[in-house]
Amino acid sequence: MxxxxxxxxxxxxxxxxxxxxxxxxxxxxxxxxxxxxxxxxxxxTPEIALDAVRVHSLDILAYTRSEGSDKYRAKIADYYSKHDIQVTKDNIIVTTGGSEALMFAFGSVMDTDDEIIIPEPFYANYNGFSTASGVNIVPVISKIEDNFALPPIEEFEKLITPKTKAILICNPGNPTGYLYSKEEIGKLADIVKKHDLFLISDEVYREFAYDGIAHYSIMQEEGIADHAIMIDSVSKRYSMCGARIGCLVSKNKEVINTALKFAQARLSPPTLAQIASEAALQTPQxxxxxxxxxxxxxxxxxxxxxxxxxxxxxxxxxxxxxxxxxxxxxxxxxxxxxxxxxxxxxxxxxxxxxxxxxxxxxxxxxxxxxxxxxxxxxxxxxxxxxxxxxxxxxxx
Missing domain, CATH: 3.90.1150.10 (Aspartate Aminotransferase, domain 1)
Structure with missing residues (x-):
């Protein structure tokens, strides 16, 4: 066999x-x-998203652009601007779920046997993405006694080697529900600048922030535009897990150009799901x-x-x-x-x-x-x- x-x-x-x-x-x-x-x-799921699929006027369910439709990406950029994240459609690659965005990020910034530091516990599929990409996860443990807050930056520094290419966080966190503060993001920004690393932030739960605490994105942090890669998805925000639409966002042109090559290899994200996701952006507050x-x-x-x-x-x-x-x-x-x-x-x-x-x-x-x-x-x-x-x- x-x-x-x-x-x-x-x-x-x-x-x-x-x-x-x-x-x-x-x-x-x-x-x-x-x-x-x-x-x-x-x-x-918001009715406006479901209705957009029910009443579409397409005659042919054709490919879209590999990076996602211009119209949808422009509307995503508008959505981000309302959250104090200033990007353009050219900073966005639409993906088949946040999962594909993570795979594109891993493939764009890491080679086989490179290392990525992740506070654990973390979303279980990060293990799968790293295995599929030939990348090694180097964990830094956060503790239940600390409510899974960001481990001391010194613990990150101890783990950095010549093979370290990135730090990955999930904010707010799956599985912990921890919401990183602006101060904690600032500490991570300092370390990626110091060691010339990428900071990848999985922000698919952005809207789910409680107790009057505002979510703070790595894309709001000044001075790390070339280091920051944000992962996003419509799955949880609009209760649209089955749509499988996400995106990779970065102001680093080389990252976007490289991710686009991965996007071209899989042709395009799903057309009807983009229509639903575009409509979902009109969901009222x-x-x-x-x-x-x-x-x-x-x-x-x-x-x-x-x-x-x-x-x-x-x-x-x-x-x-x-x-x-x-x-x-x-x-x-x-x-x-x-x-x-x-x-x-x-x-x-x-x-x-x-x-x-x-x-x-x-x-x-x-x-x-x-x-x-x-x-x-x-x-x-x-x-x-x-x-x-x-x-x-x-x-x-």
Whole structure:
């Protein structure tokens, strides 16, 4: 039998999706499963975006430009200007989701065996993107005791080698919900300038900032235009995960020109999804005000319920819709599988994402899970009550 590539063998499974067969088994047994494992918002997609697809007048579903349509990119630039981010359409490459934008960024600024420093825990697919690109992640650990704040800059400096090409952050963070401050972004800006590195910021959760704290983008930071690469997506902002439209944004012309070559190789982003995404830019602020209010209430409910469970530690998120929870178990992978295979309360159970997959350091995060609070408050309360009962009887 022909051999599978080493890259393929090393490609990590998704910690979010790998338990799906066990969830399907639970369904087959008639169980109800509360999904706390995946960041699929239950908020309705803006009607204006759906209507744009329903009533389009296209006769041919043709290719668009590899970098995305001029009209859409110009409107994205206008959207950013409202958030104090001054860019033009020529600074933007439209991509097939934020995932492709990250792949383009990795391919544009790093070669095989180069290194990228990422505070962990981090979005699990960063592991996959790095493996696919032949790039090595060098983690710097943030801690639940510090609410996953930016680690001291000295910890970053210790890790920089001649192979280091970039630092990557997610702001607000998946899976931690941490929102980096202007001061923290300034510290990162100083270090990338000092060591001539790129600063890549995954900002797909920009609108999801709580407690009156404003999101601060790396594109607002002065003096790092040639270092800054921003990753964005419509997926969470407009509850349009299935549209698969994102973008890479940079004022560095060489980065944009290089990313464009990767974009040309895959031809173009999806046409209908761009039409929907362009229309979504007209979504009124009232939509976001309502969404933020809802997520703040969900967050507060979730944290309050979790803090009632003995032995559980939880970091309070300042953005996005995730939190990391430390459980009194040795292995959350085994616990998550057990919940689906062997436990229920009156025919109901919960599905969580084991957090070890959000780290690249072996053995870290084994007793943690990520919870996505994308369910309504009643369901969140029910799900946490099931989790509480499960912890009472679970044996490692």
């Amino acid at each position: 022909p051999a599978i590539s080493k890259k393929g063998q090393h490609m990590p499974q998704s910690p979010i999706r790998k338990l799906v067969p066990y969830a399907e088994l639970a369904y087959s047994r008639g169980k109800t499963v509360y999904h706390l494992n995946i960041g699929q918002p239950d908020i309705k 009232s939509y976001f005000d309502g969404v933020i209010e809802e997520y703040v209430e969900r967050r507060n409910t979730l944290i309050s319920e979790l803090e009632k469970i003995d032995g559980v530690k939880v970091a309070k998120p300042k953005g996005a819709f995730y939190c990391i929870v430390e459980l009194p178990v040795k292995n959350s992978d085994a616990f998550a599988q057990w919940l689906l295979e062997s436990f229920d309360v009156d025919g109901e159970t919960v599905m969580v994402a084991p957090a070890a997959g959000f780290y690249s350091t072996p053995g870290v995060g084994l007793n943690q899970i990520r919870i996505a609070y994308v369910l309504n408050q009643e369901s969140l309360i029910k799900a946490v009550s099931i989790l509480k009962e499960a912890l009472k009887v679970y044996k490692d």
